[in-house]
Amino acid sequence: MTITNDINPMQDQHKPLAGYRATHFSWQVSEDHKVATITLNRPERKNPLTFESYAELRDLFRALSYASDIKVVVVTGAGGNFCSGGDVHEIIGPLTHMTMPQLLAFTQMTGDLVKAMRSCPQPIVAAVAGVCAGAGAILAMASDIRLGTAESKTAFLFTRVGLAGADMGACAILPRIIGQGRASELLYTGRSMSGQEGHQWGFYNQLHESDQVLAAAHTMAAQIAAGPTFANGMTKHCLHHEWNMGVDDAIDAEAHAQAICMQTRDFHRAYHAFVAKSRPIFEGD
Incomplete structure (x- = not known):
């Protein structure tokens, strides 16, 4: 697998994205073409990310900077879970055989996904149910607003696999959301943060029932999309x-x-x- 940081433009600049078709996740646009929903769609594996889905998400969020038709983006996962992180077999295994330049290209690409999420002008609302771990927790963290459930389990589990808690901007962004001490605990231990903790600590803006969290996210997205x-x-x-x-x-x-x-x-x-x-x-x- 070759990892690059080059953009492969999916659309001409300023061209609407309402008709965009995703390859590695689901993409839907509301009837008024204002709210786009990205659904990580590998429910049998709790929606892990692959090299290809990382790159496509990065390119999509970059393209959203030029998409005047889309006002708000909702990110969610299929099958009752948000995202279990990088796929063990399709990412973690291959990483153990890469050279340092290849590893750096990969980590810079994943960081570029967060940069693209923060740089696109559309507010991003994450609808988080079930497992939200590793890179999945980063996707939720990089969103502007997060709605969760009491059963949501959010884990920045990088230290549990021998990596630093410093991943994709976690050491910069997470303390600003929940505070330095709480972020330090999660990043050092890799333990799961419960939905209730996440709400009390300010990670989740709201908690909803599992079968209602996506609808609540769409309601909030529609409200924001109706604004200036x-x-x-x-x-x-x-x-x-x-x-x-x-x-x-x-x-x-x-x-x-x-x-x-x-x-x-x-x-x-x-x-x-x-x-x-x-x-x-x-x-x-």
Whole structure:
């Protein structure tokens, strides 16, 4: 298996992705073409990732930066589980035979998937049921909003297989979600975080019944998709990039961001709707 960091464009820039067909996972778009759902679809193995699915997910999230038709992305897994991580036979085994340059190409590719998720302007909602382990836990972590269940078992289990807890940005992102001490515990021990713990610690925004979590994610996605698309993308950009800013720099960055949003038609629509005492209908421009 050859691992590269080259993009193989699936679409021309700014071309809609509503008609995209995935090869290594399921891809569905809502009737209004605003919400796309990515379903990891190997339920017999609890939806593990392969070299090919990593690369296709990376390329898809990169392409979403140019897809004005998609407003929100939902990520989930089939068969009652989210994702069990890298496939033991199709990834872990081959990694033991790779050279250092090959290993680095692989780890950089997996990191590029997280970068692509954080860089695409669409908010990402993860609907997590059952097992959410290893790289699966990273996919949930890299999402903007996470909905889980009481039965969700989330494990950053890298140390349990002889690897560092530092994987795909976990040491940078997880402490910002649940705090340094809690993140340290999970990354050192590799133990599972229960759904209740995840909710109490702020990893999960909400908990739902297993058969309702995906519907709840779609409800939230539809609510976000009905909002001002450009402003939502700007919000995501600021949430991500202000991690590395001081307060004064962040305030300046948000001043620029807000001034730009004030030039959008959606901002003007909201004003005129307020004056007319009606609800604004945002069109994304």
